[in-house]
Amino acid sequence: MIYVVGGGPGDPGLLTLKGRRVLDEADVVFASPVVAELLGVEAEPSTRRNHGEVARRAAELSGDGNTVAIVSSGDPGTYGKVDLVLRELAEAGLDADVNVVPGVSAHQAASAALGTPLPGDLCTVSLSGSRDRMTVERRLRHGCRGGFGLALYNPRGHWEEALELLRTELGDHGAAVVRAATRRDASTRLTTLRDPALDDGFDTTTIVVVLPPDAETADGRVFAPRGGEV
Numbered sequence: 611m612i613y614v615v616g617g618g619p620g621d622p623g624l625l626t627l628k629g630r631r632v633l634d635e636a637d638v639v640f641a642s643p644v645v646a647e648l649l650g651v652e653a654e655p656s657t658r659r660n661h662g663e664v665a666r667r668a669a670e671l672s673g674d675g676n677t678v679a680i681v682s683s684g685d686p687g688t689y690g691k692v693d694l695v696l697r698e699l700a701e702a703g704l705d706a707d708v709n710v711v712p713g714v715s716a717h718q719a720a721s722a723a724l725g726t727p728l729p730g731d732l733c734t735v736s737l738s739g740s741r742d743r744m745t746v747e748r749r750l751r752h753g754c755r756g757g758f759g760l761a762l763y764n765p766r767g768h769w770e771e772a773l774e775l776l777r778t779e780l781g782d783h784g785a786a787v788v789r790a791a792t793r794r795d796a797s798t799r800l801t802t803l804r805d806p807a808l809d810d811g812f813d814t815t816t817i818v819v820v821l822p823p824d825a826e827t828a829d830g831r832v833f834a835p836r837g838g839e840v
């Protein structure tokens with residue numbers, strides 16, 4: 611059996627009970643060195659670059675009767691590793707039972723750190739530079755025009771184009787930058803889209819939340835109505 615386990619945003623307390631049990635009982639665990647350290651597990655290294663090799667090794671090992679866990683940070687089905695593993699197995703014609711264990715995704719951790727800025731309908735968009743720019747822009751535009759709160763993963767990718775589009779669509783609108791949510795060095799910054807320093811310090815653990823139009827701020831906490839009847 612192969613488990614693809616959501617490692618959560620970093621705080622080991624946010625790994626699900628099932629995720630922890632699978633990691634404790636697995637014969638072999640694959641995880642990025644950073645995630646392995648955060649969760650306190652011994653693991654063979656898994657990165658974006660070696661996912662093919664990891665999937666094939668996992669299939670081989672599980673074929674020999676081992677239980678294998680591949681850890682994917684956050685939720686494995688949200689810009690995570692599930693599709694990579696499944697595609698690799700299918701392309702290599704390898705047969706393996708794959709079980710996905712969901713995890714807490716970065717936008718949920720960021721939202722909790724801020725208050726409740728995304729309590730209802732929302733759009734997540736990855737700005738990853740490996741994605742087609744036109745697709746990213748089209749989706750962002752629809753998100754803005756739909757009145758959604760937006761959670762922007764991998765903001766360093768198509769940032770310049772995204773920011774220009776967001777400013778055109780929304781003007782000087784509220785936004786928050788959340789870094790390393792739930793980790794020891796976590797930070798949150800409430801600001802607006804016109805802030806010239808908005809992208810200062812973006813790194814691989816930064817997510818940007820563009821607040822929904824009806825969000826309010828009080829004492830540094832953000833809240834928005836969830837929509838519908840209470």
Ligand SMILES: C[S@@+](CC[C@H](N)C(=O)[O-])C[C@H]1O[C@@H](n2cnc3c(N)ncnc32)[C@H](O)[C@@H]1O
Pocket residue numbers: 619620682683684685686687688689690691714715716717719720762763764765788789790791792793813814815816817
């Ligand atoms: C490849 S995606 C993986 C997302 C992951 N599967 C999830 O569900 O959170 C990596 C991006 O997630 C976001 N991210 C991951 N962990 C984060 C954290 N602790 N705080 C803020 N953003 C985070 C960042 O935008 C980062 O560039």
